[in-house]
Amino acid sequence: MLALALLLAAATPEPGTQPAPAPQTLPAVTEVARFSAEEARQGVVADGKYVYAISNAEIGKYDRRTHELVERWRGDPARFRHMNSCILAGRQLVCAASNYPEVPQASSIEWFDAGRLSHVRTLSLGPGRGSLTWLDWHEGSWWACFANYAGKGGEPGRDHRYTTLVRYSPDFQEQGAWLFPPSVLERFAPYSSSGGVWGRDGLLYVTGHDRPELYALRLPPAGSILEHVATIPLMTDGQAIAWEEGANRILWGIERKTREAVAVRVPEMTGP
Incomplete structure (x- = not known):
């Protein structure tokens, strides 16, 4: 009996030992809204009543x-060099900013009152893992992406492969960090x-x-490399994104070349 139990245990893969499934390619998103917004140069975020378009030093x-x-809202370009994206947290916009394309890379988080559209708070992260491009709140933590570039805005010895996802506590103490998988990094390159x-x-x-693609990722059961689950064709060329508050799988982004805010419905994931 003991021998049978040992045999079954040996035949059962431990968590994290099985290879990750190959990434899926899902159907393209479906456009549900589009309109012109002068500030739609970096990203956009929306609730049920308003859409906020983001530029380097402006929010419309x-x-x-x-x-x-x-x-x-217009900020001083000397202080707001490169505001990349924002999310809505209650009645505040929480925005990721950096000094791109300057080096050393330095980053900050900027808070705005969404009602009055006024700047209310800042947190300097200084130099570190790269240029902060986006920030989100999930499962009681902040999640931040620090970009690295092969060329303009990059630091010597660090290219796009050093792009890093960092998990922070509510008061921005680091809790963990992950790199992106090669199959996604090759699509980012050289950005x-x-x-x-x-x-x-x-x-x-x-x-x-700049690619019209959305990548679905998940945290790995072991190790420090995110897993690539699926690629979803988009109709916009990259840049910052945000879910619409209160809507099911409605994702907002921008069409930078035409300065438009665009909302799409993202297909549901299937399979593992």
């Missing part, structure tokens, strides 16, 4: 129904990840800088 607040500009959000399905959805 637009009425969802009429697409009219409600308010615009990095410009957008990322956690889905309700527990997967991390990220975009690169």
